[in-house]
Amino acid sequence: xxxxxxxxxxxxxxxxRPAYGDNQTGTHLPPRAGSLNGVIVPEQPGKNAIExxxxxxxxxxxxxxxxxxxxxxxxIRENEFFTLLGPSGCGKTTLLRxxxxxxxxxxxxxxxxxxDIAPLPPFKRPVNTVFQSYALFPHMTVAQxxxxxxEMLGKPKGEIEARVAQMLxxxxxxxxxxxxxxxxxxxxxxxxxxxRALAPQPKVLLLDEPLSALDYKLRKEMQIELKxxxxxxxxxxxxxxxxxxxxLTMSDRIAVMSAGKILQVGTPRDIYDRPAERFVADFIGExxxxxxxxxxxxxxxxxxKFDSNATVAAGYPxxxxxxxxxxxxxxxxxxxxxxxxxxxxxxGTLSNIVYFGTDTHYHVRLDGGENFIxxxxxxxxxxxxxxxxxxxxxxxxxxxxRVLKD
Amino acid sequence: MTTATLSPTMPSKAxxxxxxxxxxxxxxxxxxxxxxxxIIGIFGVLPLLIICVYSFLAAAPYGGVQWRFSTDAYxxxxxxxDIFDDTLQFTxxxxxxxxxxxxxxxxxxxxCLLLGFPTAYFMATRPPAQRNWWVLLITxxxxxxxxxxxxxxxxxxxxxxxxNNALLGLGVIDKPITMLYTNFAIQLGLLYAFLxxxxxxxxxxxxxxxxxxIEAAYDLYATRRQVLWRVIIPLSKPGIIAGCLLVxxxxxxxxxxxxxxxxxVHLMIGDLIAQQFGSGRNWPLGCAQALILxxxxxxxxxxxxxxxxxxxxxx
Numbered sequence: 001x002x003x004x005x006x007x008x009x010x011x012x013x014x015x016x017r018p019a020y021g022d023n024q025t026g027t028h029l030p031p032r033a034g035s036l037n038g039v040i041v042p043e044q045p046g047k048n049a050i051e052x053x054x055x056x057x058x059x060x061x062x063x064x065x066x067x068x069x070x071x072x073x074x075x076i077r078e079n080e081f082f083t084l085l086g087p088s089g090c091g092k093t094t095l096l097r098x099x100x101x102x103x104x105x106x107x108x109x110x111x112x113x114x115x116d117i118a119p120l121p122p123f124k125r126p127v128n129t130v131f132q133s134y135a136l137f138p139h140m141t142v143a144q145x146x147x148x149x150x151e152m153l154g155k156p157k158g159e160i161e162a163r164v165a166q167m168l169x170x171x172x173x174x175x176x177x178x179x180x181x182x183x184x185x186x187x188x189x190x191x192x193x194x195x196r197a198l199a200p201q202p203k204v205l206l207l208d209e210p211l212s213a214l215d216y217k218l219r220k221e222m223q224i225e226l227k228x229x230x231x232x233x234x235x236x237x238x239x240x241x242x243x244x245x246x247x248l249t250m251s252d253r254i255a256v257m258s259a260g261k262i263l264q265v266g267t268p269r270d271i272y273d274r275p276a277e278r279f280v281a282d283f284i285g286e287x288x289x290x291x292x293x294x295x296x297x298x299x300x301x302x303x304x305k306f307d308s309n310a311t312v313a314a315g316y317p318x319x320x321x322x323x324x325x326x327x328x329x330x331x332x333x334x335x336x337x338x339x340x341x342x343x344x345x346x347x348g349t350l351s352n353i354v355y356f357g358t359d360t361h362y363h364v365r366l367d368g369g370e371n372f373i374x375x376x377x378x379x380x381x382x383x384x385x386x387x388x389x390x391x392x393x394x395x396x397x398x399x400x401x402r403v404l405k406d
Numbered sequence: 407m408t409t410a411t412l413s414p415t416m417p418s419k420a421x422x423x424x425x426x427x428x429x430x431x432x433x434x435x436x437x438x439x440x441x442x443x444x445i446i447g448i449f450g451v452l453p454l455l456i457i458c459v460y461s462f463l464a465a466a467p468y469g470g471v472q473w474r475f476s477t478d479a480y481x482x483x484x485x486x487x488d489i490f491d492d493t494l495q496f497t498x499x500x501x502x503x504x505x506x507x508x509x510x511x512x513x514x515x516x517x518c519l520l521l522g523f524p525t526a527y528f529m530a531t532r533p534p535a536q537r538n539w540w541v542l543l544i545t546x547x548x549x550x551x552x553x554x555x556x557x558x559x560x561x562x563x564x565x566x567x568x569x570n571n572a573l574l575g576l577g578v579i580d581k582p583i584t585m586l587y588t589n590f591a592i593q594l595g596l597l598y599a600f601l602x603x604x605x606x607x608x609x610x611x612x613x614x615x616x617x618x619x620i621e622a623a624y625d626l627y628a629t630r631r632q633v634l635w636r637v638i639i640p641l642s643k644p645g646i647i648a649g650c651l652l653v654x655x656x657x658x659x660x661x662x663x664x665x666x667x668x669x670x671v672h673l674m675i676g677d678l679i680a681q682q683f684g685s686g687r688n689w690p691l692g693c694a695q696a697l698i699l700x701x702x703x704x705x706x707x708x709x710x711x712x713x714x715x716x717x718x719x720x721x
Contacts, residue, residue, distance in 0.1 A: 135622035149626035
């Protein structure tokens with residue numbers, strides 16, 4: 001039978017390696033910390049669930065070699081909603097597949113609760129995946145799909161049935177349990193895929209762009225649903241997406257990835273307000289970049305001078321020493337217009353006004369030639385109205401300007 | 407048509423025209439299906455009717471039939487009429503040949519499935535650009551006549567053939583192993599002839615398999631063996647059914663292979679039937695044997711399909 005399954009499916013190449021934990025039969029999960037009303041209680045909150053240490057993944061050989069992951073290290077805490085965010089081809093799905101066991105790292109370690117799982121085949125890792133395509137088994141019913149993992153673990157029939165019923169309730173699919181997966185809608189398939197992955201009570205749930213196939217309204221619904229599920233089950237979620245809005249709204253922490261590297265890890269607020277690199281600032285939200293020169297610095301704050309001789313105090317990333325020419329980042333909503341150009345930190349000409357209903361975007365052509373966008377939230381009592389062509393000043397909020405690493 | 411209901415006594419011209427158009431359309435449709443019906447009728451139904459009629463006639467002494475109703479052909483299938491007292495005696499000779507043929511066909515199907523499945527899986531998991539080359543390789547044997555290929559097997563396995571000469575030359579054996587004109591030879595020939603008919607439908611089924619499902623199964627703690635039995639095989643069932651039918655039915659009625667490789671000693675149904683029209687000079691018996699084979703296949707097919715379909719809904 002062995003020859004029937006080769007290559008294509010990252011066939012586990014090291015079946016003789018010890019299984020995760022101390023089990024002898026290979027496919028059993030390590031004992032869990034405990035379960036209360038089906039809600040799993042993590043052993044020690046605050047510990048790392050997953051630790052990725054210096055992982056490299058190279059595809060191809062010789063001259064065609066491509067490093068999909070270039071020495072990535074990241075720690076994911078227990079009970080955390082962790083998001084890998086980045087454009088397509090940045091390596092986020094590769095990292096997820098390495099954690100799931102579909103691919104094996106070219107170098108480095110992947111620790112799950114302190115044990116290296118990198119050489120284990122997928123069926124020996126207490127980790128489950130929700131696939132982008134859902135990958136539900138078309139020859140099984142909804143209930144059979146959800147019970148599949150437990151069945152493969154050799155759980156007794158009664159336990160499987162109870163657990164499946166519980167999962168069906170959790171994702172509100174009780175009514176459709178006898179349906180074939182081809183007979184339910186995309187959103188329902190999504191729920192079944194989630195239930196199927198959660199049923200074996202994995203230590204970590206991996207989600208590979210699970211919402212990308214859903215329409216906008218359903219996606220919003222499922223975002224809330226996912227957060228609820230993560231909260232109720234207490235399982236660590238590792239969520240892969242290219243949608244920055246999705247990442248910001250759902251995550252406890254985000255890792256922004258680009259070209260096989262993790263550029264920055266932090267809370268959504270960290271990432272948004274204090275981006276460390278130009279790519280991060282640019283990828284997440286709208287941003288203004290300004291060129292300036294560092295004239296002096298105190299710990300954590302540098303004074304940057306613009307061409308117009310105006311200066312601004314700007315924070316900078318930890319462990320970075322800003323000197324000379326630097327790039328500053330200012331979010332559009334962290335700045336405001338003032339009618340008197342002399343009163344602003346910088347000044348320019350209003351070139352365009354775009355009304356969005358909730359807010360208005362003012363496009364300002366700076367005296368230095370760059371464009372700067374100011375987002376002003378509309379209110380009933382907007383005191384000043386501006387017109388295109390007017391000379392205006394731009395005032396930064398306290399701490400709005402940040403120095404970028406590159 | 408609605409206008410017609412408004413004035414039921416005198417249908418309007420439009421309605422009349424519409425009705426005519428519908429009729430003409432139906433006629434045209436029938437006309438278009440005529441070629442197909444003709445072909446099925448002339449080459450399928452008519453010969454079958456002739457066989458059916460002939461099977462109920464008496465045999466003429468030098469071949470052909472006498473136009474006289476007789477059930478002798480069917481009686482002869484199981485019984486032999488005593489030359490002296492005209493009593494019927496049960497003779498299982500034909501039945502044994504039928505059972506032997508079924509056995510050959512079943513073994514051929516099973517071995518073809520066991521060999522064909524890994525082959526088809528291998529082909530289906532090659533990069534897309536490579537796959538057509540593999541299909542081409544599988545179809546290459548079809549480029550030459552089966553008779554020629556069967557004769558080639560004969561030259562390979564006969565006493566002074568390739569295999570025996572090689573083994574003798576290497577000193578593995580002292581005297582040649584008799585392989586030709588044995589059951590082994592027939593089985594080998596059948597396997598060789600029908601393997602591609604198993605591989606191709608299996609391949610087309612496996613090629614459409616969503617390999618992400620296999621990853622999903624691995625992810626859900628299925629071992630390789632479980633993935634095979636719980637995911638790959640159930641999902642390739644349409645291909646397995648098609649392949650088994652395509653191998654079993656022709657293998658059951660195989661003629662050339664057992665004739666040449668069995669040396670006429672180890673008969674199969676096909677040879678038996680052919681004999682009745684040749685040296686046997688009993689056309690009605692040949693017709694009856696053909697019909698009995700057909701009925702047996704239909705019954706087997708009925709149970710096979712009933713037991714395998716319905717369990718898989720390919721979505």
